[in-house]
Amino acid sequence: MKIRLYLPILIITFLIGCNKKGEKSPQLNGAIIGQVTSQMTDVMVHDVTNPPLAARFYSYACLAGYEVVTQNDSAYKTMHGILNEFPEVIKPEGVTQYSYQLSAVLAMLETAKKMQPSGGMMLQKYQDRLLDSCRTLGFSEEVIAGSAAYGTGISKQILKYAKADKYNRISNFPRYAPNEAKGSWYPTPPGYFPPVEPYFKTVRPFTLDSSSQFKPAAPAPFSEDKNSAFYKMMLANYNVKPEGEAKITAAFWDCNPFALENKGHLLVGMKKISPGAHWIGITDIACKQAKADFSKSMLVTTAVSVGLMDGFMACWDEKYRSNRIRPETVIRKYIDSNWKPFLQTPPFPEYLSGHSVVSSAAAIILTHYFGDNFAYTDTVEERFGLKARKFRSFNDAAKESGLSRFYGGIHFMDAVENGWTQGENVGNWVVRRLSVVGSRPSGPDNETARQ
Numbered sequence: 001m002k003i004r005l006y007l008p009i010l011i012i013t014f015l016i017g018c019n020k021k022g023e024k025s026p027q028l029n030g031a032i033i034g035q036v037t038s039q040m041t042d043v044m045v046h047d048v049t050n051p052p053l054a055a056r057f058y059s060y061a062c063l064a065g066y067e068v069v070t071q072n073d074s075a076y077k078t079m080h081g082i083l084n085e086f087p088e089v090i091k092p093e094g095v096t097q098y099s100y101q102l103s104a105v106l107a108m109l110e111t112a113k114k115m116q117p118s119g120g121m122m123l124q125k126y127q128d129r130l131l132d133s134c135r136t137l138g139f140s141e142e143v144i145a146g147s148a149a150y151g152t153g154i155s156k157q158i159l160k161y162a163k164a165d166k167y168n169r170i171s172n173f174p175r176y177a178p179n180e181a182k183g184s185w186y187p188t189p190p191g192y193f194p195p196v197e198p199y200f201k202t203v204r205p206f207t208l209d210s211s212s213q214f215k216p217a218a219p220a221p222f223s224e225d226k227n228s229a230f231y232k233m234m235l236a237n238y239n240v241k242p243e244g245e246a247k248i249t250a251a252f253w254d255c256n257p258f259a260l261e262n263k264g265h266l267l268v269g270m271k272k273i274s275p276g277a278h279w280i281g282i283t284d285i286a287c288k289q290a291k292a293d294f295s296k297s298m299l300v301t302t303a304v305s306v307g308l309m310d311g312f313m314a315c316w317d318e319k320y321r322s323n324r325i326r327p328e329t330v331i332r333k334y335i336d337s338n339w340k341p342f343l344q345t346p347p348f349p350e351y352l353s354g355h356s357v358v359s360s361a362a363a364i365i366l367t368h369y370f371g372d373n374f375a376y377t378d379t380v381e382e383r384f385g386l387k388a389r390k391f392r393s394f395n396d397a398a399k400e401s402g403l404s405r406f407y408g409g410i411h412f413m414d415a416v417e418n419g420w421t422q423g424e425n426v427g428n429w430v431v432r433r434l435s436v437v438g439s440r441p442s443g444p445d446n447e448t449a450r451q
Helices: 008-014 031-047 051-070 100-115 119-136 141-163 167-172 229-239 244-252 275-289 294-322 327-334 354-370 380-384 394-407 413-434
Strands: 260-263 266-269 376-378 389-391
Touching: 031 051, 031 100, 031 119, 031 275, 031 294, 051 100, 051 141, 051 275, 051 294, 051 354, 100 119, 100 141, 100 294, 119 141, 229 327, 229 413, 244 394, 275 294, 275 354, 275 376, 275 380, 275 394, 294 354, 294 413, 354 394, 354 413, 389 394, 394 413
Parallel strands: none
Antiparallel strands: 260 266, 376 389
16 A cells, blocks of 8 residues: 655644744644644554554653643643653753643654664654645744654653663564464464564563453363354354455455555565554544644543553453464364455554553543533544444443454454454543643644744
């Protein structure tokens, strides 16, 4: 799939209050935050970033932007003392002329450029277009320079915090070897990729006491007995027909960065977003629809990204504990050697369903900020050739995303259902932990840009 490029003219839609009497600079509204995260998504698609790592990238970039907000908007409080080991972020000295909203955006970009492999190359081009548009629309060179210095100063502190989360130590662990015991996960076709992030549980979580804090119920044990619960679940997967609405649902929530397509004698990689990227896109849609101002949009996007990160940590902790076999592998062995799931099986153990976990966590967090029964149209996948879908609430979307994994043939039903439960537990925990940082009712942007 082609990645959509953003034209400089589009940035104009994220600038308001231009040329008002007494103002030296325009203001930025919340919609630009979604554009930055969308640019980050483009880099992730380019780099084939795995789902847990994608959540990590979003989280630290958003935290950099959010901390700028807390230093300039008294309605919002720092994450210091809220997130695990989060430092006291200091405002850079000597910066007097700046737009704090532009500073927040540049802090996000600077963090993403340093953390994402292709970020420096791809995001710099977007940043250059952004700043050119800011100049055209009234930002002085002094304000732009001050905002850049401010953003860079905050980003450096967040990057130091990120480095201490121990992700960089994962490469020192021994290569993960699949367990060959019956019922254990084994790499699947067509790529037979090695397992993704088997040691992700060793990373520092943001809000969880540990990655095992919300350990789920044990999965149905593997069994060859045709009367066993496991065998019956296997038959349910085999008998499901991905047709009509079920097929549309499975395709819409596919979100598999590792997909390959057979073309003659070649396997061609398909560019797709991750589950977390899909929910970050939904967050942007919700913030725009609710007319959330810049500060609230920054808070909500940060909260969702933190929830995604901790959700993946909880899920991945269980994946490599239970290490359960995928439907594709076991159905081919015991029922039909020619069977293929509708969706391509991702390269990691089956239990729990990651999409079920992170979707439920994100839905709980978004419901907290925007209420239940928040109807919206999900257009996130349009850029990848899929039609928009309407949902009555975030929770409805989360339930559908989980079912999509069953319809697609890549998860057993207990992985979906227990995934929903774990995700709800993580989401509610994140909401409780972040409840003190602040928020305010959604409304038109009414903030004054700092000069």
